[in-house]
Amino acid sequence: MSLRLYDTGTRSIREFQPRNPGRVGVYLCGLTVQGPPHLGHLRGGVAYDVLIRWLRRDGYQVTYVRNVTDIDDKILVRGEEQGRPWWAIAYENERRLARDYAALNVAPPTYEPRATGHITEMIDLIAELVDRGHAYATPAGDVWFSVSSWPAYGELSHRRPEDMLASAEPGGGKRDSRDFGLWKAHKPGEPEDAAWTSPWGRGRPGWHIECSAMARRYLGDAFDIHGGATDLMFPHHENELAQSRGAGLGFANFWVHGGLLNLAGTKMSKSLGNTLSVESLGEKGFGPADLRYYLTTGHYRSPLEFSEDLLREAQSAWERLSNLVRRAVEALGAEAVIGGSLPPEFTAAMDDDLNTPAAVAVIHDMAREGNAALDAGDDAAAARAASGVRAMLDQLGLDPLDPHWDDPGDAKLTGAVDALVKLALEQRAEARARKDYAAADRIRDDLAHAGITVKDTPRGPVWTVD
Secondary structure: OOOEEEEOOOOEEEEOOOOEOOEEEEEEOOOEOOOOOOHHHHHHHHHHHHHHHHHHHOOOEEEEEEOEEOOOHHHHHHHHHHOOOHHHHHHHHHHHHHHHHHHOOOOOOOEOOEHHHHHHHHHHHHHHHHHOOOEEEOOOOOEEEOHHHOOOOOOOOOOOHHHOOOOOOOOOOOOOOOOEEEEEEOOOOOOHHHOEOOOOOOEEEOHHHHHHHHHHHHHOOEEEEEEEEHHHHHHHHHHHHHHHHHOOOOEEEEEEEEOOEEEOOEEOOOOOOOOOOHHHHHHOOOOHHHHHHHHHHOOOOOOEEEOHHHHHHHHHHHHHHHHHHHHHHHHHOHHHHOOOOOOHHHHHHHHEOOOHHHHHHHHHHHHHHHHHHHHHOOHHHHHHHHHHHHHHHHHOOOOOOOHHHOOHHHHHHHHHHHHHHHHHHHHHHHHHHOOOHHHHHHHHHHHHHOOEEEEEEOOEEEEEEO
């Protein structure tokens, strides 16, 4: 079975076949960096990181592009509100985003272009659309895409142009209220450094043209996969598709959209003030690995509900998997849990539109087998299970032994706890040796009250943190 992905354009799950054998081009709509990133933004980054890892595991050479929109109306508004240069706000939030992606073990893309670095390409693409009759300039210096000039408009979102409401973009001189902006003329009061010279006068690009131009620059006229969150399907991706096809580009073969992160049934957004950052969640005791595991357990196309209770459950589940791998290393040695193969059930789940919930269920089933084998002293079975668990977690970016997850402060604390628990278990063993079972039970109970469970096995006592 080969990888199958749900294509929004056809509303069907299709077998993935790249345009060029062995090579895959992927474009993900990145963030508009008017504010700090929240967990909802990071969900898409994690989901696409899993996709890229899976494509590369299949042997594809992947060119992955994830843009940064660093010029936009919202960024200019933030600059005015804060009395700071717009570009300083954009760069500050871009760095925060990079830090959070790195914390969650999201590998950097092949290219991460900024919109402000590709104004020339955008102007060239707009000029092509004007020449082809799909765009027009107004005396004020704005350039608009003519929706009526493109009969296929609405093919991605499955909307009919005649049923659409007027575009939310203001501006005079539009021939049709549904037309959308490609170039925005510089307005009085706007920062002078937020405008570039063009054939239509000084101004800046519209949001939609940015992605079409940058995708073309790094992936060519046609590529394999275009992604983003479901709320970008219309109008952003619909407009991208229309202007790219209008310019004669093949553009994307697959449209892969991810579900949103909801808080109490409400879409997470800056305007609602219900954002949650990696930093704030860390202050509540949730580590980056906990967050990545939580974001991975939901299917990428489905809405994912957030609550601290659900995150706590994910944290406990991740700890169980991590403890199995570390327990196996302690009992069998690091060499015994290297190089495990991926179980067919895991591979089938991942090939089925990246069904990570089913894939994670396979991991937990094997982890239970591994713990049982360790308890029974079956070294061979324990090594097979622990190696398989580690291989599957690694494919999801969650290998517990990956140095990425090591924190110097945590390592010191872990060493101290190890030493203290070892001392307590030695005292318990001494009490049992002299048949002082009351003292031995008291030590075990004291450890349990501290959140440490002790289990007696043929190899001796083992302990885990609840």
